[in-house]
Amino acid sequence: MKVLSLILLAASSLLPALRLTAQPPPISAPTLPVSEIQPGMQGEWKTVVSGSQIETFRFEVLGTARNFTGPQRDIIIARALDESQIVSGPVAGMSGSPCFIDGKLVGAYAYGYSWPKEQTIIGITPIADMLETFEKEAQRQPDKARQAGYPGYHGEASHWQPRSGQEQMSGIPLDSVLKPLPSPLMVSGISADTLAAFSEEFARRGVEPMRAPIGTTSDLSATDIQTGSPVAGVLMTGDFQFAGVGTVTWREGDQVLAFGHPFFATGDDNMPMAPAEIITVIQSMPGSFKLSNVGPVVGTIYQDRLTAIAGAVGAPPPMTEVSIHVHGPGTAERTFSSQLYQSRQWSPLITALALLESLNNTMEASAEQTFYVHVKMDVAGFGPLEFDHVATGPSGAVGTAFRLMRDYDLLLNNPFGMAEVKSIAVDIKIADEWVRSSLYSIQILSGELHPGDNLELAVTLNNYLEERTRHRFNIPIPPGTAGEKLTVFVGDASAADKLDRSGVLNTADSLAGIVNYLRTGRSNDRLYVKVLREARGLNVNGRRLGELPASVRALLDSERSPTPVTDNRTVTLWETSLQVPGVFDGEYTLPAHIR
The missing domain is CATH 2.40.10.10 (Trypsin-like serine proteases)
Known part of the structure; x- marks a missing residue:
């Protein structure tokens, strides 16, 4: 019996080599x-x-x-x-x-x-x-993402x-x-x-x-x-x-x-x-x-x-269902439907091509248009992943298509496995004009500030027709901030994301971390107002955390940490946003001294 076992063991050790040198099937x-x-x-x-x-x-x-x-x-x-x-x-x-x-x-x-x-x-x-x-x-291995x-x-x-x-x-x-x-x-x-x-x-x-x-x-x-x-x-x-x-x-x-x-x-x-x-x-x-x-x-x-x-x-x-619905005042409502090959290499690119074609080459296409785009991706195991984006100006549509391609690419090309995207539904509302707003000025209207007070902020916006609108925000000053210099941030989605998402992606330790990161993306048709404090925060598994108790921070910083972390130098104490017509861009910060 021992001899037979040794023979079987020796034979099993040769199986990989035998498989590689086996004759092709007849x-x-x-x-x-x-x-x-x-x-x-x-x-x-x-x-x-x-x-x-x-x-x-x-x-x-x-x-x-x-x-x-x-x-x-x-x-x-x-x-x-x-x-x-x-x-x-x-x-x-x-x-x-x-x-x-x-x-x-x-x-x-x-x-x-x-x-x-x-x-x-x-x-x-x-x-x-x-x-x-x-x-x-016969040698196929389970699907693995490339590091x-x-x-x-x-x-x-x-x-x-x-x-x-x-x-x-x-x-x-x-x-x-x-x-x-x-x-x-x-x-x-x-x-x-x-x-x-x-x-x-x-x-x-x-x-x-x-x-x-x-x-x-x-x-x-x-x-x-x-x-x-x-x-x-x-x-x-x-x-x-x-x-x-x-x-x-x-x-x-x-x-x-x-x-x-x-x-x-x-x-x-x-x-x-x-x-x-x-x-x-x-x-x-x-x-x-x-x-x-x-x-x-x-x-x-x-x-x-x-x-x-x-x-x-x-x-x-399995194929991904792709549906692109186009509508708007004066626009013939239509839906484009396709089934997509699930591929790391091709799915993001082909979906972006279909989106850009739908944006630019409908019968109602004209030189000056704004597209309000809502994307909903059904990701197996994680539920819907949604984002809104507004495209306007000569390159707006291309930018929207490339954003979809980048986000989709991240779901498929990461070290944790290729996400299964079951369906992608895109809703496009068309307006026959360029709609864009920019930051004209901001002003703190309040006098001396103390914890518990409201900081009154006035923000003036300018649209592409040089028409101005004024908006007021009442910002609560958090307790425990006496003697500090806080920062009031007013800016667009890109600037706000730069503050909150820098270094976050590197901390993802699972596909869930990738999804967490994608969920934090902001919409470019909103103005964001934030109160920031200079303090050490941490990014963990695709999320940005605020100030943590010293004991928790020490654990996450240590070699025993179950997940990779990165630092951030500011934490957000308060945030709100305002939807504006079309695309908003601009960024400004002001100091706020708390007595």
Whole structure:
């Protein structure tokens, strides 16, 4: 028994290594390994160029290039023989087209030279390398947030930059690079101006979106996903469309292998998968591409790796419901509804794009408008997370969209786990004028002040039409402040947040701390009045605390503290706010000497 136990123990210690070196799962189709492929062999690849009809195109093998996409990652070099391929050259969306020699599956047409087209040189990813993608699913780990994605910890940008089939190789002549055929991120319902506002975000991800009249169709089903047919990775569907279309290399039961190169190189994934149909191939000198319609979501892309994407037909992954309601005097009331891929990398950006498009490009859009925006996010385990923001002036709408993107990004990219955002509801009220207020003057009207007195404060505001309004505040002087110099603060949301939120984010020690921090954001259509005291306060788990008893402060300061803390030099003794028309900006402080 002891010998058997030792054998079992030794075997169990080898399991991780055995898993990593296990053979790819078998498929029913006969395959041809790279070692048996010789120059001069001829074969065919299958793909769709119109509708759902799978067509066949011929190729001739020129040779094999070793270590092409990495060590021990070879590629088969071939020449396309059909006249139509000379005209179109490599076609975006053809990635993954299955290649056969003598009826045996060789791999996927996945690479090509963009120029000159008459070369018709293509690259084929070997099927053995693609099948390894299935192995990665067995090794999938629970979803973990990246520490580097949390700006309060390392100061790095929260977006990581994957290598993808879209990545551009700047500085290298196009005709010298055998590049992945793009599986272009096609976008419909979003204007060129809106995409341009987020161009740096797309560049950071190595993706250049393509505006195209990509449509939806309910005529397709899961049975339309088959070897040689188009397949789509769906980032958003509904009134706004974001999807990338490639070709299925092989389907075995419910398992699907496609593309022959990465889509976004995200590794473990839960991207919605859908069938697609091809409207036509757009032939272009810079690069030809397939124009597509996308069907309903019928499964999940669960791996996005170096040599392929892998998915399964069946239950779709969870998606976030996004609803944007637009209304206002003289505005036709309408609601835009979409379903969103849940992704650290893409969800915040795509939601911000949809919001900005809704703000700027309705039929009622005009040069001078103010948008009153209310956002409600349903975060699993935490209840609704809400904020209000007013956008006015030439850059107001862009600022609102970027704020939503930053807050959403923080929920998904942090060290404590990716929050599950079930739904996002945005309400937009439009006013056909610029509405903005600024601080003109403040004045303390009271005389000598003592604890328990009221400090009378007059605040004068100026709007963009140079019309002034005067507001009075009665501020109670707290007990226990005799002999102190307090500070009266009057300012906008940004200035008040700077006082109260500085250093707070760094103290979050859980996802709850991140949510706490986001809940403290103020609305920019309010004027804030605060009474401040110079005293040592502490920030704990995403919250700013006031003055604490010495014993509590000593515990939180000590090495035994259960949570990280940071100091703040002022504490708020009293605060109120006043809603003003439109956006308010300005900041001023006055000393208040207490007798």
